[in-house]
Amino acid sequence: MSLAFREAFLAFRRWPALSMLSVTTIAFALFVASLYGLVALNLRRALQNIEERVEIVMYITRGTPVEVITLALDDIEAFPEVARAAYITADEALQRAQRELVEFQGIFSEFDTNPLPASIEVRLLPGFRTSEKVGAVAERLGSFNFVDDVQYGDDWLAKLDRLRNIGAVVGLMIGGAFALASIIIIGTTIRMAVLQRSREIAIMRLVGATDSFIRRPFLVEGCIKGALGGLAALGLCYAAYAAVHRLLFQAEFFSTQQMILVVAIGTGLGFLASATSVAKHLRQI
Secondary structure (H helix, E strand, O other), X not given: OHHHHHHHHHHHHHOHHHHHXXXXXXXXXXXXXXXXXXXXXXXXXXXXXXXXXXXXXXXXXXXXXXXXXXXXXXXXXXXXXXXXXEEEOHHHHHHHHHXXXXXXXXXXXXXXXXXXXXXXXXXXXXXOOOHHHHHHHHHHHOOOOOEEEEEOOHHHHHHHHHHHHHHHHHHHHHHHHHHHHHHHHHHHHHHHHHHHOHHXXXXXXXOOOOHHHHHHHHHHHHHHHHHHHHHHHHHHHHHHHHHHHHHOOOOOOOOHHHHHHHHHHHHHHHHHHHHHHHHHHHHHO
């Protein structure tokens, strides 16, 4: 294995321009794929922020005793889907409306009595914020005899579900297309390196070298080029992220584990492309 690493590093020294071309090509191929991944990451975070606002509002019939509501709160918070439940009195609802709907201040002042009912606001745990699961919880909450109405925005929840499903399908298709394009591009550059050293490979074959012995330095070389390309792609992604974060809107970059994954994917693609190209060449000689 030490011989394979030495031969791989010697290839970098003997053909620096070709090696740099390979690394650059790999870097840009992974940059495009990583950039899409970064966009998908921020889109998913945006959808999560929207999901965190999902809540069910139970409007309470006027005259319901506070003791009944207090007992109901304990029952509701015991639901496995519920993160928390908060009781909003009629006065608190009016104060909130006056604070958030400033343009209607004049209308609120004309009422002799508070027109807004008390309510219970229910927030759900992650994993229970789809339209189907929210609807099921809302139906159970509506069974309390003191509940006048239950609202949870079923229309926009259905749209959120469709957006989430579309994002998953598009992400899978585009991610697969980028991965395939990366393999083809990396394989082409490694193929150029193999052809550059075809005479050397033929001589090694003549002196009795096995296919695995011939293949090993190329596999190591492909892994090194893939890893370097992955690091360069992360650098380009960070430059794009920094520009967007500073000039347009607050964005999120890859975590440490995700950055390691990008480099690992680059290494794996380099290995796969090298193995494919060398195997094809060895079959031809």
